[in-house]
Every structure is written in C-alpha cells, then in structure tokens.
Amino acid sequence: MGLFRHRVVTSHDILNGAITPTLWLFTTPLVFSFMITIVYSWIDTYFVSHLGVAAIAAIGISEQCYFFIYTAASGFTIGTGVIIARRIGEGNEHEAETVALQGLTGIIVIASAIMVSMQILLPLILPLLGVRGGTLEYVLEYLPMLLAGLPCSNLIYQMNVTARSVGNSGFAFWTLLSFTMLNFVLAPLLIFGVKIGTRQVTPSLGMIGAGMATALANVGAALLGMMMLTRGATRFHISWRLPIPQVQVMRAILGIGVPSSLQYLAVGASRAMLMMIHNAFGTTAAAAYTLGLRLDFFVFMPIFAIGVAIETFTGHCLGARKVRRIFDFYRTATVQMIGVVLMLGLGVFVGGEYFAALFTRDAEVLSQSVAYMRVSVVSYPCFVALIMALRVMSGAGDAMRSMMIMVIVLFALQLPSIIVLAWYCYLGIYGVWYGIVAGYAFGAILAYYHLLRKKWLAADV
DSSP: OOSOSSOOOOSSOTTTSOHHHHHHHHHHHHHHHHHHHHHHHHHHHHHHHTTOHHHHHHHHHHHHHHHHHHHHHHHHHHHHHHHHHHHHHHTOHHHHHHHHHHHHHHHHHHHHHHHHHHHHHHHHHGGGGTOOHHHHHHHHHHHHHHHHTHHHHHHHHHHHHHHHHTTOOSHHHHHHHHHHHHHHHHHHHHHHOOEETTEEOSOOOHHHHHHHHHHHHHHHHHHHHHHHHHTTTTSSOOOOOOOOOOHHHHHHHHHHHHHHHHHHHHHHHHHHHHHHHHHHTOHHHHHHHHHHHHHHHHHHHHHHHHHHHHHHHHHHHHHTTOHHHHHHHHHHHHHHHHHHHHHHHHHHHHHHHHHHHTTOOOHHHHHHHHHHHHHHGGGHHHHHHHHHHHHHHHHTTOHHHHHHHHHIIIIIIIHHHHHIIIIISOOTHHHHHHHHHHHHHHHHHHHHHHHHHOGGGGOOO
C-alpha cells in the first residue's frame, strides 16, 4: 500500500500564483502554528514562575539544552522536506512518497536513540554549563521529563514538514494546537496537584510535573497527527508500516540533513553559551534573559514561518526550473517581513515591561528584562535578512553553505563581539546584548553576499 493513496494536490499554486497572495496564504497557517509554540512556552513559564526566580532561570536553561538536543535529529527532517518539495516540483510523486515514508519511520529511531543517550549524559553535562545550586536541582527535575517526550516531538515535526512539503501548510496548526491545549490542562494539574478544600487529592510534582505535562502533551499530539495523516486530513493518506531502509534515499536525506543538524546544533550551542554568559552575571541576569527571549521568540516566529515557506517554495520552483520566481518570493518576503518586525519591535520597546510583569515581581529581574528587550529590538530587521537568505540556500539543498554561514555568524562574528564589548569595553551585561545585535547585522550582510553569488543553485538533490 502506497503512502499517497490519492494524487497529491497542493493547497496553493506555488508555481504559478501571484507572489504576495501565494506567500501569505501559504504562510498564515504557519505563522499561527509557530505562535502556538510561543503560547506553550508562556504557559510553562507562567506556572513555573510561581516556584521562584531560580525556577524561571531553570526553565530557560532547560529549553536551551532541549533545543540543542532536539535539533540533533531535526536536520534529518529538514533533509526529508527539501527532497520531497523538489520531487513535487518535478512532478515525481512516487519518489516523494518513498522519501516521506523513509523519513517518518527513520525519525522515530533516531530521536529515541538521542533521548536515551542524553538521559544518561545529562547529569554530567549540566555542571559543565555553569548550572549550580537550586537552579541545577530544578533543571534535573524538569529536563529529564521533557526529554521523555523527545521522540514524539520529533515525529510531530516530521509529520508537519511532510505535509508542508507537498503544499499543505495548515496541518501543523492542528497538531501544535492540540499539544498546547493538552499542556495547558496538564501543567497546573501536575505542577500544583489537585486540592479540594484543605485536602491534597493528587500530589504536587513541581518542576517534575511541568516536564511531565509537556511530554504527555507531545504523545497526545503525535497520536492525533498520525490519525490525521492516516485518515487523509492533508489530502493524502499514510499507510503506517516499517519500510526497508533504502540506502540511496537515506544517503540523499543525510546529505542535506547532517549539515542542517550541524547548523541547528551550532545555534543550540550558541544559545547554551549565551545562557552560560548570562549565568556568569548572576541568576537575575539569567532570569531576565529568559523572559526577554519570550518576546524575542514571539517576534521570531513569523520570521521562521516565512522562512519555512521560502524554503518550500525554493524546492518547488527549482524542481520546476523557475529560478526567477525564487528571487521574487525572497525579495517580497524580506521587504514585507522587515515592515512587520519594525511594528512588532515598537510594541516590544513600549510594552515589554508589562509583559515581563506577568511573570515576575522581582524589581531587578523586571528592570534587566526591559533593558534587554530595548536593545534586542534593533536586531530584528537584521535577523529577517539573515534567515530569508539562509532559507533560500537550504531550500535549494545547499545545506552545507547555509550551515557554514550560520557557524561564522555565531562563533566568528557574534561571540567575539560579545566578548569585546562586555569585557574589553567594560559594558558588562549590556555588552552581551550589543554583541548579539552586532552578530546578526554582520551575518545579514554575509548571507546576502552568498545569495547573490548563486552557487547554491548547483546543489545536487
């Protein structure tokens, strides 16, 4: 029984539709999907914040570690999606079917192996990151529970990318909405327990409960996604079976997936290092950075959504040999998205204090959170330009070039800027924030230069 029981029909005319309507009709469900993940992070932070400043810092550290671990397998998913999009653009639906099924089954094996390894290594890694005292205790309670749901979390991502690569951008909205709703219900029940009058009916699990809620929500959302794919909710059906691994297909997926994983691992390593740097300035700085990132990610989610659309469009257009259309999508997305983030940045600059006040009453944490936000908004347009260019290259299958640019941005541009400004220019924590902005600005220029060289067009997919 094949993966696609019906002919694949894309939800949007990527190859022939008007540029702006096609871009936003495809992207809007993705924007809502990405926003839902932000709501999830806000939910966890809100409930956990009742446990104190150390708990807020712990959830920030845990999320950075989890991102690093999660992305070790996500490159495999990206490789699968790039190849599926290219084959759909070429009209080769049979090959798209083969790649999709190999990807869906392969991700479960890969993510499970990573999860088991990290459960063993976690107590050894955290002290090396500078996590100490009560914050370390909270992380050791929360993160192992979070990791238990890793295979299902990666499977959800794989299913979402598979649906998106054939032209359906709405599928992810429902899986992520179900995940967030489940987490919203489970988190308070497991963190604080159920209390009737003076009687504690179910135990209060604290940080363990927070991690457990997320893991269970991932399981529920993965089951829903599998059911939706099986029943054809995305205009194609999946016959869930264990395929025989095809060496040629796996080599093609890994050829894109390994550099993609390395790119995201570099991002994860950079985030972990930034959290270590903030830890060096104290728990207050780490908590403030955690809260500031909440608003950063709120702004970044539409950027990521547009970037994902550009990646998909690039694959389809290259498969159909419509290179000029790739640049039309790129220019439109970059210009319009810069306009969006300028408006969002103004909102962050003016209203960031009210947002931070939802999570903490600590005056020092509140003050540093607002200071960080007002520096960070300067980086938003630069981040748009960087991500749009990288997504074109990764969508073309040139994951190695995209990865190398990101590594240079994070470790040869951003990190040295932080060190120089924070310590050698004696700007302290402000130097860290200015360095982050400088890294994105330099990176945008570098990525644009490589985009114009067009060497990514020669990538073999």
